[in-house]
Amino acid sequence: MSRLDEKFQKLKKSGRKALITFITAGDPDLDATCDLVVTLADAGADIVELGVPFSDPLADGPTIQKASGRALAQGVTLKKILATVTKIRQRTDIPLVLMSYYNPIFSYGLERFVKDAVAVGVDGVIVPDLSLEESLPLRTLSAGKLAVVPLAAPTTAAARLKEIVAAGSGFLYYVTVTGITGTRTSLPSELTATLDLVKKIAGDLPLAAGFGISTPEQAQLIGRHSDAIIVGSALVEIIANSGAAAGGRKKLSGFVKTLRRSLDAVSD
16 A cells, blocks of 8 residues: 555544745755754645756745746756655655656656656656657656646536546645645635535545635635645745744744644544
């Protein structure tokens, strides 16, 4: 059983929701990324997404775009991120998922990527600009080794969603709003009802909701209608403003703990 499957099964048995946290790998540097992942795990995160910086991050808002730019300026590459995962694995067993646009993976080589990612301890990959049909080669190579996490959005029709779920593994990443990543003061009023419908279609594939969740109140609301919440921009912003030294990690930890407490107030 994969670390992802084991984590979701364990949480389901205890009636708890998963807290998935996102940071940009290499922001402010790759050594700091190791420390930040451990900080997130210690604060109560269940899964960590590591964003692979890319020069044209179409799905990302200004906060993650800037973080990606800072990482690229440091010379961060997919190869270096995989090497960093080796170091992270010496310190924590938390499930790790890479979030990467397709270009870095394609340039690296699909077969080589899957082999190297599995070898260092990556548990899954999310590719936001890769369609279901175009993902077949990656899914074929990854089968039984690396979860290829599917994405769906409010614009995804029910029939299409069923196809996406059938092909997916790890969990279903449901984009809560149309548009790009970023913190939001409010979420769509119809979102909770939509999540209930998506959850029925997802079946045994855990439903994780992300994009725009940035407060404990939002985390608790969405947690009632999903198996997991994903928080990214709010965390990346803390790192941008406070850094990754002890003081910044303390602020990051404090915020994640508030999210954890809010989610723990939700029960199935």
